[in-house]
Structures are given as C-alpha cells and as structure tokens.
Amino acid sequence: MSLKSISVVLVFTLLLAACSSTTSSPAITDNSNLPSTPDSSPTQIAMPILPGGSSAYPAPAFSTVYPAPGSLPTQPSTSPYPEPGTSDSGSVVIPPSGYEPQTTDSKRIRDEVIIEMADSQLLITATIPTRVEAVLSGTMPNPCHVLRVVVHPADAYNIINLEAYAIVDPDMNCIMTIEPFNAVIPLGSYSTGQYTVNVNGAQLGQFNAMYTPQASDSQLSRSEATVDVAASYLVLPATPEDNVSVTLQGYLPDPCHQLRIAMTPPDNSGKINLDVYGVYDGSTSCITVIQPFNIVYPMGSFPSGQYSVYVNGELLGKFDS
Numbered sequence: 001m002s003l004k005s006i007s008v009v010l011v012f013t014l015l016l017a018a019c020s021s022t023t024s025s026p027a028i029t030d031n032s033n034l035p036s037t038p039d040s041s042p043t044q045i046a047m048p049i050l051p052g053g054s055s056a057y058p059a060p061a062f063s064t065v066y067p068a069p070g071s072l073p074t075q076p077s078t079s080p081y082p083e084p085g086t087s088d089s090g091s092v093v094i095p096p097s098g099y100e101p102q103t104t105d106s107k108r109i110r111d112e113v114i115i116e117m118a119d120s121q122l123l124i125t126a127t128i129p130t131r132v133e134a135v136l137s138g139t140m141p142n143p144c145h146v147l148r149v150v151v152h153p154a155d156a157y158n159i160i161n162l163e164a165y166a167i168v169d170p171d172m173n174c175i176m177t178i179e180p181f182n183a184v185i186p187l188g189s190y191s192t193g194q195y196t197v198n199v200n201g202a203q204l205g206q207f208n209a210m211y212t213p214q215a216s217d218s219q220l221s222r223s224e225a226t227v228d229v230a231a232s233y234l235v236l237p238a239t240p241e242d243n244v245s246v247t248l249q250g251y252l253p254d255p256c257h258q259l260r261i262a263m264t265p266p267d268n269s270g271k272i273n274l275d276v277y278g279v280y281d282g283s284t285s286c287i288t289v290i291q292p293f294n295i296v297y298p299m300g301s302f303p304s305g306q307y308s309v310y311v312n313g314e315l316l317g318k319f320d321s
Contacts, residue, residue: 092153092188099149099183108167113147113181114139115164115199122197122205122300123184124263129191130212134204136183140166144174149185154195160187162199191215194298205301206243211261220279223257225293226250227276227311234309234317235296243298244319246309250293252278256286259293270307272299274316 119137124130140147145166152161162185168174187197190209197204227250235245252259257278264273274297280286299309302321309316 092190094151094153094188095186097149097151097183097185099147099185101148101150105148105167108146108169111141111145111166111168113145113164113166115202117199117202117204119303120199120204120301121303122207123265124207124300129189129215130207130209131189132187132195132197132207134162134185134187134197134199136162136164136181136185136199138164138181140179140181141168142174142176143179144168144172145179147181147183149183151185151187153188154193158193158195160195160197162197162204164200206298207300208261208298211259211295211297213260213262217260217279219281220258221282223253223278223280225252225257225259225276225278227314229311229314229316232311232316234319236319237301243301244307244321245296245298246274246311246316247296248274248276248293248311250276252291252293254280254286254288255291256280256284257291259295261297263299266302266305266307270305271310272307273310273313274299276312 115136115138121135123133123135136149145168148165148167150163152163154160190207191212191214192209194206194208194210196206227248231249233247235247237244248261257280260275260277260279262275264275266272304321306318306320308318
C-alpha cells in the first residue's frame with residue numbers, strides 16, 4: 001500500500017471517532033451564573049417512575065366519595081326534619097285521619113252527612129304541646145256511603161274548619177238503611193293561642209293552648225299558683241255547640257312567673273282535673289310583687305253525661321252535658 005493510501009485511511013478513521021464522541025456524550029454547560037429570564041413555556045414537573053413503568057401522582061387534597069348506584073350514603077343525614085305535628089316553618093302539621101279525599105273519589109258522587117253536634121266533641125290531651133282531636137258522630141244515608149273529612153288549618157282568626165261529607169258509587173245498589181259513624185280526626189299539636197273549631201259551618205268547640213305546658217319548661221323551675229276557688233267558677237254553655245269554660249282567679253308570686261294549665265280529660269266517673277301552676281327562670285332577678293290573674297279557660301264540649309271539675313285537687317263545680 002502506498003503512502004498516499006495510508007494517509008486517506010487514517011483521516012477517515014479519525015473522522016469516525018470524532019462523530020461517535022459527539023453523539024454519545026453531550027456537553028454539559030453550567031448556567032448557574034447566568035441571569036434568569038422569563039420562560040413562556042409551561043413548567044414541566046417530573047413524575048417519579050414506579051416499578052412497572054407507572055407514574056406516581058399525589059393524592060388530591062380533597063376527595064368526594066359517592067355511594068354506588070342504588071345504595072344509601074354512609075354518612076347520616078344532617079338535614080333538620082320537623083317533629084311529628086309540626087313543620088319546619090312553625091305551622092301546625094295535620095296528621096292523617098284515614099278520612100282524607102282519595103284520587104278515586106272523582107269517579108263517585110258527593111253527598112251530605114248529618115253531624116250530631118251534641119254527641120261530637122273536642123278531645124284535648126294533657127301533653128306538651130297540646131294535642132287536639134275532633135270526635136265526630138253522625139249518620140250517612142246508607143252503608144255504601146264513605147265518609148270524607150277535610151281539615152283546613154287555622155286561618156288568621158285561629159279558626160279551624162272541618163268539611164265533612166260522603167262519597168258514593170252511583171251504580172252501586174245498596175240497602176236504604178241509615179249508617180251511623182263515629183270518627184276521630186286529629187287536628188295537630190298546639191303550643192300557644194286560642195282556637196275555634198267549626199264543622200260544616202257550625203261551631204264544634206274551642207280550645208286554649210295559651211297556657212299549655214311548653215317543651216322549654218324543662219329548663220325552668222316549677223312553682224305553685226294560688227287559685228282562689230271561691231272566686232273562680234264554671235261557665236256553662238248556652239247551647240250544646242258551645243264550650244264549657246272556667247273563670248280562674250288567683251295570683252303568681254311575681255311578674256316573672258308564667259301561668260300553666262294542664263287539663264286531664266274526664267275519667268270514667270266524669271272527673272276533670274285542672275293542674276294550675278307557674279314556671280320561672282331561677283337565674284333571672286325579679287321584683288317581689290304578686291302578679292294576679294283572671295282568665296277564662298275553655299275546656300271544650302263534652303258528650304252527654306255528668307261531670308265534676310277540680311282545680312289542683314279542689315272541687316270547683318259540677319255540670320251536666
């Protein structure tokens with residue numbers, strides 16, 4: 001091989017070595033001392049690589065767990081629901097009676113019923129708050145008639161109207177025999193106020209929840225109320241539709257006391273007891289001045305019978321209904 005050929009081979013070998021060194025080991029430039037300049041490109045964050053090639057992402061700071069379709073949430077609901085008998089807006093909730101109108105009533109015709117007001121009455125329970133029921137006695141034209149009662153909540157004048165009627169299938173053959181009924185209609189629970197209950201426009205009775213024991217009384221102290229039984233008396237109804245009432249006179253120890261009256265419905269012997277007392281906040285300072293009261297308390301109407309009324313265990317009077 002000539003000298004010229006050897007020189008060409010050597011030059012070619014050196015060129016190959018230089019190219020190989022450039023591609024395998026890039027030069028590292030130290031830019032730590034250079035001034036930083038804004039970069040318009042988005043910042044890229046390197047994610048660690050886990051075995052198997054998957055990237056490890058950090059858990060989100062907040063996560064929402066949703067229940068599977070058709071399942072219930074595992075967390076208990078915190079939504080406030082009203083107690084039975086009351087609503088979240090403070091209005092009285094009328095419990096169902098079983099005599100409410102039904103969707104199938106449109107296929108039947110409406111007919112009148114006869115309400116025997118003398119045999120009907122209001123039942124006022126000694127509960128907190130006061131629970132009231134209307135007991136309606138009357139008759140329908142025949143056994144094929146079905147009773148319906150609509151309770152309209154108290155209006156601006158505290159009047160509760162009950163609409164009682166019957167429905168019947170006109171195509172049904174029925175014996176012509178008067179059908180009596182005795183229906184109990186819940187009217188709800190009441191904490192304050194005096195109310196009148198009407199049935200088909202006629203007054204059934206009144207009740208007074210103004211002095212009814214309250215649920216908040218558990219946070220107060222109880223004291224005696226002095227009732228002057230000699231100055232108190234029964235107010236008997238002028239008609240069977242009116243109420244029996246009592247006029248109570250007496251006094252409380254001071255103006256910070258609140259009057260409470262809990263009426264126990266008549267027992268089998270016709271005994272009605274009125275528990276009259278006061279409640280007060282023991283942490284409140286009050287002037288020591290006797291606070292007199294003179295109130296009329298409607299007890300409601302009562303079916304036929306003989307009754308005796310006691311106030312704090314002492315006989316106030318008797319009456320026949």
